Amino acid sequence: MRRVKYLTKRFLLAIPVVWLGTSFTWYAIFMGPIDPAAALVGQTDPASSGKYENIRTNLGLDQPPLQQYLDYMTDVLVFDLGQTWVVYSGSDVNALILQFLPRTLWLGFWSVLIAVFVGVPLGFYAGTRSNTLADYLTSFSGISWRAMPNFWLAAVLLSILVSSETLFGFQWESLGIQTETITGNPGLGYMAGNPLALITEPRNTLAAIKRVAPAALVLGSASMGNEIRIGRTAVMEVKNEQYVEFARAKGVSGTRLVWKHVFRNALIPLVPIITTEAFLLIGGSVLVEKVFGINGMGTLFLDAAINGDIPVLGSLMYVFILVLVSVNFLQDVLYTVIDPRIAMEEPE
Structure with missing residues (x-):
């Protein structure tokens, strides 16, 4: 019983870690010095292009920052990761991850x-x-x-x-x-x-x-x-x-x-x-x-970084955060298997 309680506590503690990591990812990508729409257009004067405005609208960058954040967090929570713009243009990010992730794993x-x-x-x-x-x-x-x-x-x-x-x-x-x-x-x-x-x-x-x-x-x-x-x-x-x-x-x-x-x-x-x-x-x-x-996740991440496909980078970072948290939780499980005293040391 103590082991279940210990692992439940560790799982609940992982939730704010995922939230903070995803929030920092959103801030670095969409509130950072790089304009995702400009990076996708790749033009010297993107503001004069109608394509630039269309991309900003499609990415939701014309919305207030709080609304952008809520939309982004909602999308990643339900794994609605959108579509690529540069790497495999027009492809569904979820489909790409399902295709590339098994090879890396x-x-x-x-x-x-x-x-x-x-x-x-x-x-x-x-x-x-x-x-x-x-x-x-x-x-x-x-x-x-x-x-x-x-x-x-x-x-x-x-x-x-x-x-x-x-x-x-x-x-x-x-x-x-x-x-x-x-x-x-x-x-x-x-x-x-x-x-x-x-x-x-x-x-x-x-x-x-x-x-x-x-x-x-x-x-x-x-x-x-x-x-x-x-x-x-x-x-x-x-x-x-x-x-x-x-x-x-x-x-x-x-x-x-x-x-x-x-x-x-x-x-x-x-x-x-x-x-x-x-x-x-x-x-x-x-x-x-x-x-x-x-052609695994490492290749996909590198191609997205080189080509400035910033939305894809955000989605891949979210996946990496989930993998890291899952590995840490697996570590806690192994701890309790190898040394049951770790769960027993948890205060009531």
Whole structure:
């Protein structure tokens, strides 16, 4: 019951965060120094153009600021995000988001998975063998991966894979999956209206994984080094705690001591790191999406920014705010699963 109460409170606290973030977005875009209508017209003297006035009317910029704000907040609340003016001119923003967002989420999912299932175990392994050759090699590898820029690693990996007959040493043709191209959209259309196709159509799923795997490796490596470093530090701190020493003195076996007492408690400081980097991976995929030809939210946001499609930028910022708040709420859920004492510490 306390856990439900704690999570309900955290969810309610997220509502004003979304409101404030959306309000600041509206102010920066529509009340800032840039005139959205002038940016869309792109003329030296936009005031002399009838098109300029039409755009101001269509965007509601001829209304009082308070009315503009209320209209904007109402539209985003019901996800009526309007239409684009420059990027994919005349297209519905909701439709574009539904088209581009799954690709970014697919890329972000595998990027986080690589970072977590490679970085965290390596960090824990180094922490349990601190000040040994294995610890030094693991730490050095993590620092090296973290130091390599994403765009450089993407270019190198792309050149290697293009000249290779296999992908990560695996013969995808044996499963009937062609490997002529390693760039482009991952092809998630087969799951449209049927999420279970992820399981029921394994060949299409493997093809989508193959297409996104190189980009996910590049993007995931950016945070893998952090997981190694922080995981190692967390394990070294926990294994020296008094309750671990007490359990060891009581004769608890080494394996049970590590899995039950050390690893679970060492995960606590890693939760905010993993969830925060999950958002950064999803939102910071612009360069990787460009290099590997994945038309996701990062590509859409970059195109809107370059072409001055300010209304689209406002809509995408609202989506990013929702994603960030959702990731933070997921962090709270994971906290209560790993350490139930967090919910118990909430005052009545």
